[in-house]
Amino acid sequence: MDQAEVLLIGGRAGVGKTTVGWEVSARLRAETVAHCVIEGDFMGQAHPAPEGDPRRRKIAERNLTALWSNYAELGYRRLIYTNTVSVLAENEGMFRRAMGANVRIVRVVLTASDATARERLTGRELGSELEQEVEGSARKARILEERMTPDTVRVGTDGRSVVDIAREVVNATGWLADASG
Known part of the structure; x- marks a missing residue:
């Protein structure tokens, strides 16, 4: 495979992007x-x-371009990229410039209720920024809902295991011949 592909995992703070990204990698x-x-x-x-x-x-x-250049030089063609708003169309240019104009982009936005996001952020934010993170999370959830593209795959995370969520995300990529098992 010569074409570069990127899986963008977006979603509000506290939705589980990083955790799901690592579980997708494990799969x-x-x-x-x-x-x-x-x-x-x-x-x-x-x-x-x-x-x-x-x-x-x-x-x-610039950092994405440098890192991808290193990976591509070693023969890698698939990237998992986690970031809150990475899935928005306005960010597509960054990936095309960094990875090549023909990069195949798969967008997945993880969703969670306000209560779930707050619970997860409360466990994660041990410093002084909890309320700022909770407010920012709700604001980003609204932005994502308003501006995500129609081809973005929505994956709910409330009450689900990370393994189950990652299975659904991997299925969206088509990177496995049989990702159903």
């Missing part, structure tokens, strides 16, 4: 499907550069 590893994983939230962490600052987007794209 692919078990089937010996070559791939790499990038946690997109780390690609633009530069301060001071508040959310929405064009420098964050620019550094994220």
